[in-house]
Amino acid sequence: MNTVQLGKIKIIDPRELWSNEERDFTPWLAENIEALSEAIGFPIEVEQTEKAVGKYELDVVGKVVGTDKVVVIENQLEKSDHKHLGQLVTYAAGLNASVIIWVTPYVEDEHRRAVEWLNEITDEQVNFFLVRPEAFRINESLPAVKFYVETAPSHFVRNLREAYKRxxxxxxxxxxxxxxxxxxxxxxxxxxxxxxxxxxxxxxxxxxxxxxxxxxxxxxxxxxxxxxxxxxxxxxxxxxxxxxxxxxxxxxxxxxxxxxxxxxxxxxxxxxxxxxxxxxxxxxxxxxxxxxxxxxxxxxxxxxxxxxxxxxxxxxxxxxx
Known part of the structure; x- marks a missing residue:
């Protein structure tokens, strides 16, 4: 009887891969934007990292490919917190963004609910995503990263609403x-x-x-x-x-x-x-x-x-x- 040998997945701390959000994680995310695009369901093109918005700096700004829809991405390596949530909304307002993405490896329940609420009170022109990157190894392999969408707009509801309106x-x-x-x-x-x-x-x-x-x-x-x-x-x-x-x-x-x-x-x-x-x-x-x-x-x-x-x-x- 043949036995299939499988490796063991080991979840690793993102800090093992990126020691600094600004110098390490943000550039990596910009260079690997297709992986994030695949997770959320549409292609993003990066225009700039560390973009000044008032007295703050947004991690990544881009557009949905082939459109003028602005995408803003705020990322962190620690647990989601009120500071980053506030910054995300500030950047979205300052750039009139259509797609707002918060990338964090540890999602607090109150922040998941906050993003869900933002999607509930906005129309289909504004879309908030909460995305969790998970870093792992299989046995002693090179590290890999997979993105999981923790919360996103209900496109079924929004598409249904659009169909009724037209x-x-x-x-x-x-x-x-x-x-x-x-x-x-x-x-x-x-x-x-x-x-x-x-x-x-x-x-x-x-x-x-x-x-x-x-x-x-x-x-x-x-x-x-x-x-x-x-x-x-x-x-x-x-x-x-x-x-x-x-x-x-x-x-x-x-x-x-x-x-x-x-x-x-x-x-x-x-x-x-x-x-x-x-x-x-x-x-x-x-x-x-x-x-x-x-x-x-x-x-x-x-x-x-x-x-x-x-x-x-x-x-x-x-x-x-």
Missing amino acids: EDAPRHTFRRMFWQEMFDYLAADNHPNAKGRQTSADSWVGFSVGKSGVSVNVCMGQGSKLRIELLLSASTREQNEKAYEMLKRKQIEIEKIMDGETVLWDEMGSAKSCRIAVNYAYDKARAEDDASYRKELFKWIAPNLSRLRRVGAEYLAKGNE
């Missing part, structure tokens, strides 16, 4: 189903930023490429077309034009990466952003009713999403000229 709820219902099935398909294929993603009623979802102001979005475009776009959405038109022109100089290389897909090069007229994209015409009515047809669409989305993320990472995130 007349076009059937369209939103289809989008949520489509995106959820797409995330599941991509996660099964080990695609980054797909596992654990929360579904959305929006007509697009975004994926990070590792650079602020650049994202790859999957969109339900007008005219029953799926679109995957590498969107350049930095704060100024000049920045986006510069990045676009750099990509344009690499057009032959990029179109080779896209493996025969027709690439749309779009400066987007007077808009601030620029993009390159690929399109796929689909039957929306069939997509609503036919799961096997949706899977065909996901088979087109998956490789092209990976290709455009590769373009973003190789030509923009790494600063290639």
Whole structure:
């Protein structure tokens, strides 16, 4: 009889990994933001660490990938306390944040309840998360960290509220189903930023490429077309034009990466952003009713999403000229 040998998990004190919150833990969290993104269900891109907000300093500020939604992250290595809760709310107000995340390895019950209450009294535009990092080893292995969401907005309730408020709820219902099935398909294929993603009623979802102001979005475009776009959405038109022109100089290389897909090069007229994209015409009515047809669409989305993320990472995130 074969016996499977299993290692023993040993929980370790986070101070064994990071002796100082500001110098050690905050930089590590910023560099490993995808692990936190996976835990909370949507991708975050870091813009700055130790950002001044009035006379205080916020640990991490960023955005939800492909949007203007501000994310603030306050982290600590000790038990949750009133000081950090107060700072979190102060930073959220000062930056008009949409996503507020408190990362602490030891969660006190009164602080969990405080975050739950904040979610209860705010609408879907403001979302509070309480996240616990757990450090561990298996036998004598290298240490590892896993994030556990202790409390988060009730998206079921908020999505239901949104559906009641809008007349076009059937369209939103289809989008949520489509995106959820797409995330599941991509996660099964080990695609980054797909596992654990929360579904959305929006007509697009975004994926990070590792650079602020650049994202790859999957969109339900007008005219029953799926679109995957590498969107350049930095704060100024000049920045986006510069990045676009750099990509344009690499057009032959990029179109080779896209493996025969027709690439749309779009400066987007007077808009601030620029993009390159690929399109796929689909039957929306069939997509609503036919799961096997949706899977065909996901088979087109998956490789092209990976290709455009590769373009973003190789030509923009790494600063290639």
